[in-house]
Amino acid sequence: MxxxxxxxxxxxxxxxxxxxxxxxxxxxxxxxxxxxxxxxxxxxxxxxxxxxxxxxxxxxxxxxxxxxxxxxxxxxxxxxxxxxxxxxxxxxxxxxxxxxxxxxxxxxxxxxxxxxxxxxxxxxxxxxxxxxxxAFEKASETEALRRSEKLKTALLDAVTHDLRTPLTSIKASITTLLEDEKNGAENFRLDNDNRREFLAVINEETDRLNDFIEGMVELARIEAGELNLRQTWSEIPEIIQSALNRAEPFLKDSHIKIMLEKDLPLICADSNLLAEVLY
Known part of the structure; x- marks a missing residue:
């Protein structure tokens, strides 16, 4: 002064x-x-x-x-x-x-x-x-709010899509099974293989929906700083295989070839979370 x-x-x-x-x-x-x-x-x-x-x-x-x-x-x-x-x-x-x-x-x-x-x-x-x-701070705050709203909208669209996709498959499969049950034996349309296929779709999409909800819960924990990492010494091929197992229902018609260096060292990490990052 x-x-x-x-x-x-x-x-x-x-x-x-x-x-x-x-x-x-x-x-x-x-x-x-x-x-x-x-x-x-x-x-x-x-x-x-x-x-x-x-x-x-x-x-x-x-x-x-x-x-x-x-x-x-x-x-x-x-x-x-x-x-x-x-x-x-x-x-x-x-x-x-x-x-x-x-x-x-x-x-x-x-x-x-x-x-x-x-x-x-x-x-x-x-x-x-x-x-x-x-003035710059106010402008930055305004821009940050605008981007935040845009990000929220994009995130909401993505969440809605990820929720709607398995629910649509589950709804369609259940509706088909109920319609078949309603028609009775005289109008039987689905054989056992078809019924098992629809039940498998319901099971897979339910697992997918459950995984998605668990992922959202984990994301909320990360944002709240409450995520507890369970770090263990893990092999990289095992982590990749775990991710492939999670994606198996969507890779039936695909051929995946994994190429890794030999004698890769162990890594100390949360193998489950790393697998979720991959898929």
Whole structure:
């Protein structure tokens, strides 16, 4: 957070503090006048001007420079307590002090003002960055929600399809068997082989439906972080064979050829879940 270097003083308070500070400094230095030289006094006055310019502003520093100039002449340059400067060297020193104090005060105030402007620009850039970041986050949230809804729709369609397929087969087989039973022996249409075939379809599709439901339960456990892996040392061919056994009802008319490297190492994993991943 940017610090206010003017301490929130009013204009009158800043001028009063500046003048009071230089007057008190003159009084203290005048008390020790016999122990310090004019060069030390000039350096202290310049320090006061620099301090005022930094913390109270340019105009109070200009006023302090003028007061310091008068005090330097009246109290510290011979003949003291007069406005006359008898020594030309002291006149040059007084003039240089006056010019230096004014320049130092103005430069210090200018540096302070530029620092405040730079800090203000920094705050504006930070605020702009925060606004842009907030806008991007909102846009990202909106896009994430849109994609989430799209994914939910696709997932619902897939689940509906996977549920409808075995249910349709089961329904058709049961309906056929019931119709055949309803017709009676005199209108017998299905022989034992056909009936066994329909019963096999019902059994297979029921197993398929049960596997699908178990898969959904496992998926819910994974999302909830409650899936417990039963890791054991297993052979890769056994895992592949387990997956083929699961898919056997749908591979009756297909020829599957498995090609594996010899002497494959054992893997430590949940073989059942890996088989489910394969099918």
């Amino acid at each position: 940017r610090r206010d270097q003017n301490f929130n003083f009013s204009t009158f308070q800043r001028y009063f503090i500046a003048v009071a500070g230089i007057v008190i400094t003159i009084a203290i230095l005048e008390f020790f006048h016999s122990r310090i030289n004019s060069t030390t006094v000039a350096f202290i006055f310049l320090t006061i001007v620099l301090f005022v310019a930094t913390f109270l502003g340019r105009n109070p520093a200009l006023l302090v420079s003028l007061v310091a100039m008068l005090g330097f002449n009246y109290f510290f340059l011979p003949p003291v307590r007069t406005w006359t400067i008898s020594d030309p060297q002291n006149l040059v020193a007084w003039a240089m002090f006056t010019i230096t104090s004014i320049i130092v005060g103005q430069l210090s105030a200018s540096v302070k003002r530029r620092a405040e402007e730079a800090e203000k620009q920094k705050d504006e850039i930070k605020n702009l960055y925060d606004e842009l970041q907030t």
